[in-house]
Amino acid sequence: xxxxxxxxxxxxxxxxxxxxxxxxxxxxxxxxxxxxxxxxxxxxxxxxxxxxxxxxxxxxxxxxxxxxxxxxxxxxxxxxxxxxxxxxxxxxxxxxxxxxxxxxxxxxxxxxxxxxxxxxxxxxxxxxxxxx
Amino acid sequence: xxxxxxxxxxxxxxxxxxxxxxxxxxxxxxxxxxxxxxxxxxxxxxxxxxxxxxxxxxxxxxxxxxxxxxxxxxxxxxxxxxxxxxxxxxxxxxxxxxxxxxxxxxxxxxxxxxxxxxxxxxxxxxxxxxxx
DNA sequence: GTAGACGTTCCAGTGCGGGGGAAGGTCAAG
DNA sequence: CTTGACCTTCCCCCGCACTGGAACGTCTAC
Numbered sequence: 001x002x003x004x005x006x007x008x009x010x011x012x013x014x015x016x017x018x019x020x021x022x023x024x025x026x027x028x029x030x031x032x033x034x035x036x037x038x039x040x041x042x043x044x045x046x047x048x049x050x051x052x053x054x055x056x057x058x059x060x061x062x063x064x065x066x067x068x069x070x071x072x073x074x075x076x077x078x079x080x081x082x083x084x085x086x087x088x089x090x091x092x093x094x095x096x097x098x099x100x101x102x103x104x105x106x107x108x109x110x111x112x113x114x115x116x117x118x119x120x121x122x123x124x125x126x127x128x129x130x131x132x
Numbered sequence: 133x134x135x136x137x138x139x140x141x142x143x144x145x146x147x148x149x150x151x152x153x154x155x156x157x158x159x160x161x162x163x164x165x166x167x168x169x170x171x172x173x174x175x176x177x178x179x180x181x182x183x184x185x186x187x188x189x190x191x192x193x194x195x196x197x198x199x200x201x202x203x204x205x206x207x208x209x210x211x212x213x214x215x216x217x218x219x220x221x222x223x224x225x226x227x228x229x230x231x232x233x234x235x236x237x238x239x240x241x242x243x244x245x246x247x248x249x250x251x252x253x254x255x256x257x258x259x260x261x262x263x264x
Numbered sequence: 265g266t267a268g269a270c271g272t273t274c275c276a277g278t279g280c281g282g283g284g285g286a287a288g289g290t291c292a293a294g
Numbered sequence: 295c296t297t298g299a300c301c302t303t304c305c306c307c308c309g310c311a312c313t314g315g316a317a318c319g320t321c322t323a324c
Contacts, residue, residue, distance in 0.1 A: 002270080002271075003270090003271075004269090004270065004271080013312090013313080014270095014271085015312070015313060015314080016311085016312065016313090018272095018273095019311075019312060019313090023311085023312095034271075034272090034319080034320055034321080035271080035272060035319080035320085036270085036271055036272080036320080036321095037271085037272090054311095055236075056233070056236055056237055056240060057233050057236075057237060059310075059311090060310080060311065060312095061310090081241060084237050084240050084241045085241055087237050088234060088237045088238055088241060091230055091233060091234040091237060092234065094230060095227055095230050095231060095234065098223055098226060098227050098230070099227060101188070101189050101223060102220060102223040102224065102227065104187075104188055104189075105188055105189060105216050105219050105220045105223065106220055108188060108216050109213060109216045109217055109220060134300080134301075135300090135301075136299090136300065136301080145282085145283080146300095146301085147282070147283060147284085148281085148282065148283090150302095150303095151281075151282055151283095152282095155281090155282095164290095166289080166290055166291080166301075166302090167289080167290085167301080167302060167303095168290080168291095168300085168301055168302080169301085169302090191280075191281090192280080192281070192282095193280090
């Protein structure tokens, strides 16, 4: 199949497929005499994997890591597991940061409802956000 | 004070100060005869505000919005409050998304510990990440 | 033979928040 | 007078994951 059909099947654009090839998540396919890229079902599987891995929060660079480990050393399950574990940690940290931030923003919003505008000084820009 | 001293006082780089000026969060300062930028204490206050607003999760564009409202229409508290409220909503949504993601990643990690590598098929790249 | 649907390469841009470095002007100290 | 620190403007660069467009080649149908 050619790139357009692959794109339609996988639900991505042809641009994305070429980009993935340049990024290393898709292997360079065979070429027809015309120079057109020629794909088989493995490319469909690979694109499905990429989408699933992205949905799990992996970056393209991490996916490259995983698929290249797959190609060079067989089943990369341990590698994938490590990447996932790292990602879980990152997510937890990020969620904690955002939760702290949300608390702060909520406090500022609460202050917005109890203070009067004439309590602003020019140095503060707005009393809602403490500069200290 | 000149830009270097302001930068040291505020804890940013001179690059950042010029960038902020171009972005509209800092007003264009007076110039010395030499062409050097000449700042006073208000610039220090403003930079402190920008840092505080960034810590509260506002983007530079939103800060521009707030400070220009301040300069054109006096105390922008209601405006700031609306921006904060919007931000709180965004944060809640983002936290919910990340929490969902974390659950998925945790499930995959759990599977990694119960499955064997020889259950991988090439089409899957790795059984840890379902492609269906 | 020609239209148009598809393919190719390469270059450039998006949004965010700056950072790097060149080429040159200014200022204080020794 | 020269050195070195500081300042100026200018334009390009980063990561991230693409997307858009130009200019050109190829294939199929009428």
